[in-house]
Structures are given as structure tokens and as C-alpha cells.
Amino acid sequence: MPKLPGINHLQAVKALEKSGFWIARQGKHIVMTNGERIVTIPRHNPVNAMTMGGIVRDAGLTLEQFRKLL
Numbered sequence: 001m002p003k004l005p006g007i008n009h010l011q012a013v014k015a016l017e018k019s020g021f022w023i024a025r026q027g028k029h030i031v032m033t034n035g036e037r038i039v040t041i042p043r044h045n046p047v048n049a050m051t052m053g054g055i056v057r058d059a060g061l062t063l064e065q066f067r068k069l070l
Helices: 009-018 049-058 063-069
Strands: 022-026 029-033 038-042
Touching: 009 022, 009 029, 009 038, 009 063, 038 049, 049 063
Parallel strands: none
Antiparallel strands: 022 029, 029 038
16 A cells, blocks of 8 residues: 655645545544545544555555645
């Protein structure tokens, strides 16, 4: 699984919004969708590197694509 260390959950939300996702609901986690995919981002700072890698994969992005959106 790819790793992305030291990513703040708000940075992740902004990067996913640039790629076409929007916030569906919020609570202890932020649930985002683009109409066909759903990703859940925990409100931890920083988000665990392995968790962030899984979120990027679930969003259908590569690590390079995600890093460019940050």
C-alpha cells in the first residue's frame, strides 16, 4: 500500500475537492463523493500514512496525481 506521511485532513479534503469530490456529510469523519465513488477521511492530524494511501486509492487517484493536487 502506498504511503503519504504527514497529511492534514483539511489538506486532503481540499485536494479531493480539486479532483471533483464534494463533502456529502461530516461528523467524526468527513465523507466525500464524486457521484460514483465514496471516500471517508478521519479527522486526525496528521492522517496515518497507510490510511491516506488507502483513501487515495479508493478515490481512483495515483500518488503522483494526489501530490499535484496538494
